[in-house]
Structure formats: C-alpha cells, structure tokens
C-alpha cells in the first residue's frame with residue numbers, strides 16, 4: 001500500500017480480532033510515531049503501550065466513548081510532556097495510525113474525557129497529560145463496525161488565495 005492509499009482508505013474502526021499485533025509490527029508503528037516532527041524538535045510526545053486487558057479496561061473508564069478499548073489487543077496512549085501541543089500529538093498519532101494501517105492494523109483515536117483519571121491510571125507525572133489513546137488491532141472478521149463517515153466535498157475544504165477566493 002503506498003502512502004496515499006494508506007491515508008485515504010484509513011477509517012476509524014472499533015471492532016477488532018483478538019489476534020495480537022506482533023512485536024516487530026508494533027515496533028514499526030512506534031517508530032513512525034517517534035519520527036513525527038515537532039515544533040523546534042522539542043519531541044514532547046511519549047507513548048504508553050497497553051497490552052494487558054486489565055490496563056486497557058481501566059483506561060477505557062476515563063473516556064466517555066471508549067467501549068471499544070478493552071476489545072482492542074493494543075492501545076497506545078499518546079502523552080504530552082510540558083510545553084507540548086495538540087498538533088505535536090496529532091502528528092505522532094496520525095503517523096502511527098497510518099503506518100499501522102499500511103500493515104493491516106486498524107485503529108480508532110479515543111478521547112480521554114476525564115484527564116485526571118487517565119493521568120492517574122497511567123501513573124503520569126502531574127504536568128503530563130494524555131492527548132489521545134489509539135485503540136489498535138487487526139480488523140474483526142465481521143468487517144468494519146461502522147461505515148466511514150462522509151467528508152465535505154474538497155471545494156468546501158479548500159479556499160484559494162483568500163477566504164472568499166474561488167479557483168479560476
């Protein structure tokens with residue numbers, strides 16, 4: 001799968017096969033996250049890998065829409081250290097999800113609506129926080145749980161030269 005195909009076919013899925021993600025695949029996923037650029041190369045992200053069902057269930061309790069996390073054989077919490085921004089976390093997270101999908105591993109970014117709960121569950125230092133958790137695994141044999149949602153047409157996303165600009 002080339003980079004463009006991986007990006008445009010990647011959908012956020014919440015139904016996983018129990019098959020574990022092999023160590024060498026996990027390593028490439030984490031490496032893709034590590035290689036994301038960051039503002040002034042401050043490298044503010046850290047990743048907490050959760051494979052234990054108990055740990056995944058405990059962290060899932062910190063999100064309001066995280067019921068799929070205990071079913072995902074692998075979760076990766078993207079943690080921001082002080083000074084890190086959401087954009088840094090987003091770049092690392094998307095790198096990991098796209099690299100994973102290129103290997104057939106599907107994923108769903110999952111919000112931690114209760115940040116103190118997530119911090120405590122992962123025993124983070126007080127000035128660190130969980131930006132997002134990536135639930136990951138091979139797709140369930142039954143297929144995607146939800147069809148991908150529609151996107152606005154490209155014309156609705158792109159403006160030319162200025163906000164009210166139209167392409168000639």
Ligand SMILES: Cc1cc2nc3c(=O)[nH]c(=O)nc-3n(C[C@H](O)[C@H](O)[C@H](O)COP(=O)(O)O)c2cc1C
Pocket residue numbers: 010011012013014063064065066108109110111112132147148149150
């Ligand atoms: C920042 C962010 C937070 C999200 N949080 C959740 C979440 O807590 N639970 C969930 O099931 N999906 C979550 N999603 C997934 C979105 O619902 C998903 O990206 C959107 O529905 C589009 O899905 P599609 O790419 O499969 O069409 C989140 C996505 C993003 C980008």
